[in-house]
Amino acid sequence: xxxxxxxxQALEPDQLANLQAADVELVTRDTYPAAGPIxxxxxxxxxxxxxxxxxxxxxxxxxxxxxxxxxxxxxxxISEHHVTLTTAxxxxxxxxxxxxxxxxxxxxxxxxxxxxNQAGHFWQQPERDDLHSLAAQKVVIYGTGSxxxxxxxxxxxxxxxxxxxxxxxxxxxxxxxxxSLADDAQVLQDADIVINDMPATAxxxxxxxxxxxxxxxxxxxxxxxxxxxxxxxxALMDALLYQEVMHAALDxxxxxxLPRDSKLWDYPNVIITPHQTGxxxxxxxxxxxxxxxxxxxxxxxxxxxxxxxxxKRGY
Numbered sequence: 448x449x450x451x452x453x454x455x456q457a458l459e460p461d462q463l464a465n466l467q468a469a470d471v472e473l474v475t476r477d478t479y480p481a482a483g484p485i486x487x488x489x490x491x492x493x494x495x496x497x498x499x500x501x502x503x504x505x506x507x508x509x510x511x512x513x514x515x516x517x518x519x520x521x522x523x524x525i526s527e528h529h530v531t532l533t534t535a536x537x538x539x540x541x542x543x544x545x546x547x548x549x550x551x552x553x554x555x556x557x558x559x560x561x562x563x564n565q566a567g568h569f570w571q572q573p574e575r576d577d578l579h580s581l582a583a584q585k586v587v588i589y590g591t592g593s594x595x596x597x598x599x600x601x602x603x604x605x606x607x608x609x610x611x612x613x614x615x616x617x618x619x620x621x622x623x624x625x626x627s628l629a630d631d632a633q634v635l636q637d638a639d640i641v642i643n644d645m646p647a648t649a650x651x652x653x654x655x656x657x658x659x660x661x662x663x664x665x666x667x668x669x670x671x672x673x674x675x676x677x678x679x680x681x682a683l684m685d686a687l688l689y690q691e692v693m694h695a696a697l698d699x700x701x702x703x704x705l706p707r708d709s710k711l712w713d714y715p716n717v718i719i720t721p722h723q724t725g726x727x728x729x730x731x732x733x734x735x736x737x738x739x740x741x742x743x744x745x746x747x748x749x750x751x752x753x754x755x756x757x758x759k760r761g762y
Contacts, residue, residue, distance in 0.1 A: 449472055450471045450487055451474055451483055451485050451487070452473050452486070452488075453479055453485045453487070453499055454475055454489045455491055455492045455495060456511075456731075457490075459731065459732070462732075462739075469742065476492075476495065486509070487507065488500075490512075491512055491519075500521065500525075501524070509741075509751065510532050510533070511534075511741065512535060512756075513734055515539055515593070515594070515646075516534075516647060517534060517762065518761060523758075526759050532755070533738075533753065533754045533756065534754045534756050535733065535754070536756075537737075538725075538729075538733035538737070539727075539730065540596070540597035541727070543644070543672050543724045543725045544597035544598040544601050547642060547724070548598075550718065551640060551668060551696075553696070554693075554694045555579040555580070555584070557577065559716075579667070581606075582607050584607060586639065586641075586642065587610045587611075587612060587631075587635060588609050588612065588644065589612045589631075589641070589644065589654075589673070590612070591611040591622060592762075595642075596619060596620070596621055599621035608623040610625070610634040610638075611626075612625065612634065613627065613628070628650065635662060638663070639666065640667055640668045641669050642670040643671045645673045645677060646761060646762040647674040647761060647762075649761070651676075651677045652677065653677070655677055656679040656682045657679065657682040660686035660691045661686075666693065667694065669696070671697050671699055672724050675700040675703065676701045680701060684714070687716060694717070695716065696720075697711070698719075698720045703721075737753050
């Protein structure tokens with residue numbers, strides 16, 4: 448049977464030509480559903496995606512997501528119907544890593560205070576003891592997959608050897624030590640910086656709660672570039688108020704967009720970005736490269752192998 452691809456992800460002209468040259472049929476938003484039964488979904492749409500999956504005329508057996516995370520998908524349905532799910536894991540990692548380093552330098556090098564002073568035309572040099580070197584910080588990264596490794600690699604370039612926390616504690620290149628989530632107390636003591644890039648799973652929901660923040664003692668910077676529901680927002684605000692955490696850089700939130708009446712907007716020691724750290728002009732090509740590799744394998748009768756996710760595990 449000819450593979451019929453519903454393209455919900457934008458395609459560059461050369462990518463479109465590539466697909467048109469392959470032994471597939473391409474269906475767009477405009478030509479669906481009249482074009483015939485869909486077998487592959489490239490990209491996602493909150494309304495059209497689920498509708499295409501559940502349409503009895505379709506025979507979807509593979510979804511290529513435009514994202515690294517999959518928590519927004521109907522994972523139970525995908526698992527029950529044995530649909531292969533591949534992600535864009537790795538595509539966003541370089542941009543997220545660079546953004547994370549930017550957050551850290553923003554606070555460690557005093558740029559946050561400089562911006563405030565500039566707004567008031569106020570020349571005020573900081574005390575030398577208020578500025579810090581990235582190389583000298585004890586950094587703990589929760590999540591040692593593609594994003595965590597990309598952050599660690601950049602930190603290594605600054606002369607910093609971070610600690611890692613992952614599900615099992617398995618060792619990972621770029622980290623001086625890794626421990627399991629259950630044993631994170633081993634590396635959390637005296638930490639200067641905590642970075643979360645963990646995927647969304649049942650065990651990570653509100654992992655960073657009041658009890659967690661009370662384990663800290665003046666953490667210099669807390670960064671969340673993972674999933675918004677990993678952080679209890681009220682607990683973080685309390686930690687910032689009571690200086691268990693001195694600064695926070697937040698790109699993801701449990702409710703997005705972040706409500707206008709959220710108190711987080713008004714914290715002077717917080718920088719908020721609108722879920723943008725992974726954005727780059729290079730994203731679209733990176734996603735298609737993964738899709739094209741897997742499509743080539745599929746059409747050759749070989750198994751799809753790049754970035755296959757497990758819907759039951761959530762990543």
